[in-house]
Amino acid sequence: MKTNLKKASLLLTGLMVGSKLFAQTPDSTMNEDYVKPFSDAGLRTWSIGINGGLLTPFNIFGPNSAQDFTLPGSQIGYGGYIKKQFLPGFAVQLDFLRGKVKGEGGAQTGSVFETNLNYAASISGNFTLANINWRNKKGAIQPYITAGWGLMGYKPTLNGQPVKANDESTKEYFVPVGLGLKFNLSRGVNLDLGYQVNFVGNDNFDGYKYRGNSDKFSYAHIGLEFALGSSKKPQLANYNPVNSMRTEYLMEDAQNKAMLQAQIDAEKAKNDQLRNDLNTTNANLAKFTADSDGDGVPDFFDKCPNTPSGTKVDGSGCPLAKPVIVVTEEDRRVVKDAIKNLEFDLGKATIRPKSYPSLDRVAQLLIDKNFSLKLAGHTDNTGSKELNLRLSKERAEAIRSYLASKGANESRIEATGYGMSQPIATNKTAAGRQANRRVEFTLY
Structure with missing residues (x-):
C-alpha cells in the first residue's frame, strides 16, 4: 500500500509542477508555425496514440482499507486512442484498453482475485490546460484532464x-476520469x-460483492501520440492563437513595405501598359499587309485564316469548292468486308489479327x-453506361490508329463512341446483343 501511495504521490506532484511551469517552445522565427489567429485552418486536428502501463485496483479516491481487497497488485495493461481536437483546449477521443487487474486480502483473508479485462472502450472529453501568452507560439508541455463514459x-x-x-464475460458500463502531461518530442x-x-x-468487477460500493481500478501509463496530416502543419492542441496576434503586429511593417512596393509596381505596370498599347497599334497597322497563311489574301480581309499551303482560295481567302467525291459499290464492298471481319478481344479495344487484312x-x-x-462504335446494354461509352470510343479510336499506321490520313478519320445508346436490335436476346456490338464505317 505504501508503494502504491508513493507512486500516486509522485505522479500528482509531477502533474502539478508541470501545470505551473508550462514550458514553452521559443519564438525563434516570425513565420514558423504561424496560423491566422483564432482559426484552426492549417492546423492538424486528428491524432492517434498508443500506451502501456500498470493496472491496479488501488486508486487515489480512497485508502486500500476501503477496497474489497486491501492488498492491490499491479498488472500490465495496454491501450490506444484516436482523438479529434476541436479547440486548443478541448478534444474528443475514443479510447481502448486491455489487461488484467489483481488483488488479494480483504474481508476474506487469503482470497485472491484476478479480472481479465477483455476490452474497455470509451469516449471522453480531453481538456488541455492551454498556455496563452505573447512570447511563445506553442507549449512544449500540455497538462490535461479527461472524463467520459464507456463499456x-x-x-x-x-x-x-x-x-x-459458464465462464461468461460480464458487460458493464464504466466512467473513466484521468489527468496527465504531454511532452512535445517533435513537430508531430x-x-x-x-x-x-x-x-x-457495479460491485462485482473483482468477483466479490462487499460493502455495496461500486468497484474502481486505475491505469497509470506512458505512451506516444502521433499527429495525423501534413508534417508542415502545427498541432491545434499546442497552438497558441494569442501569439499569432503578436506575429501579425510584427508583420505590419513588412506589409507596409509591401504595399509601398506594390504602388511602385503599379506605376511600372501602367508604363508597361502604355508600351503594350503602342505595340498593339503597330500590330493592327501591320494587319493590312500581313498574310500569315500565304494564300495571297491579307489577314485583315481573310475570312478563312490558316488555310493549308497551296490551297486555291477565293477573294475572301476561303478554299474553292472541292470536287465531288464519288463512292462506288466496290468501295462500299471493301468497307462492308472490314466490318464483317472486325473482331476485338473480349471486353477490350485490342483488334484481333484476323481483322488486319480487310x-x-x-x-x-x-x-x-x-x-x-467516320467510325462509330456501339455496344449492347451489358455493363454500366459509362463503361460501354468508354469501350465503344476506345474501339473506334483503335481502328483509327491502325488505319493511320498503314498510311491513311488520320486527320480525315473521325472516331466516335456511342455506347449502348443506339441499338439496332433488341438487347433481350444473345443474337440481338451480338448485332448491337458493332463499329460502323461511313465513307464520304
Whole structure:
C-alpha cells in the first residue's frame, strides 16, 4: 500500500509542477508555425496514440482499507486512442484498453482475485490546460484532464475459479476520469504520461460483492501520440492563437513595405501598359499587309485564316469548292468486308489479327481516293453506361490508329463512341446483343 501511495504521490506532484511551469517552445522565427489567429485552418486536428502501463485496483479516491481487497497488485495493461481536437483546449477521443487487474486480502483473508479485462472502450472529453501568452507560439508541455463514459467486458476469477459457472464475460458500463502531461518530442510526436481512474457500474468487477460500493481500478501509463496530416502543419492542441496576434503586429511593417512596393509596381505596370498599347497599334497597322497563311489574301480581309499551303482560295481567302467525291459499290464492298471481319478481344479495344487484312484494304482505299471516314462504335446494354461509352470510343479510336499506321490520313478519320445508346436490335436476346456490338464505317 505504501508503494502504491508513493507512486500516486509522485505522479500528482509531477502533474502539478508541470501545470505551473508550462514550458514553452521559443519564438525563434516570425513565420514558423504561424496560423491566422483564432482559426484552426492549417492546423492538424486528428491524432492517434498508443500506451502501456500498470493496472491496479488501488486508486487515489480512497485508502486500500476501503477496497474489497486491501492488498492491490499491479498488472500490465495496454491501450490506444484516436482523438479529434476541436479547440486548443478541448478534444474528443475514443479510447481502448486491455489487461488484467489483481488483488488479494480483504474481508476474506487469503482470497485472491484476478479480472481479465477483455476490452474497455470509451469516449471522453480531453481538456488541455492551454498556455496563452505573447512570447511563445506553442507549449512544449500540455497538462490535461479527461472524463467520459464507456463499456467494458471482463471475466473475474476468485481464488483461481471463475465467478460465473459458464465462464461468461460480464458487460458493464464504466466512467473513466484521468489527468496527465504531454511532452512535445517533435513537430508531430508527443510523449504521453497519464493516470486514469475507472469507476465501474457495479460491485462485482473483482468477483466479490462487499460493502455495496461500486468497484474502481486505475491505469497509470506512458505512451506516444502521433499527429495525423501534413508534417508542415502545427498541432491545434499546442497552438497558441494569442501569439499569432503578436506575429501579425510584427508583420505590419513588412506589409507596409509591401504595399509601398506594390504602388511602385503599379506605376511600372501602367508604363508597361502604355508600351503594350503602342505595340498593339503597330500590330493592327501591320494587319493590312500581313498574310500569315500565304494564300495571297491579307489577314485583315481573310475570312478563312490558316488555310493549308497551296490551297486555291477565293477573294475572301476561303478554299474553292472541292470536287465531288464519288463512292462506288466496290468501295462500299471493301468497307462492308472490314466490318464483317472486325473482331476485338473480349471486353477490350485490342483488334484481333484476323481483322488486319480487310482493314489494310480500307487503309489503301483511303490513301488512293483521299476519302474521309467516320467510325462509330456501339455496344449492347451489358455493363454500366459509362463503361460501354468508354469501350465503344476506345474501339473506334483503335481502328483509327491502325488505319493511320498503314498510311491513311488520320486527320480525315473521325472516331466516335456511342455506347449502348443506339441499338439496332433488341438487347433481350444473345443474337440481338451480338448485332448491337458493332463499329460502323461511313465513307464520304
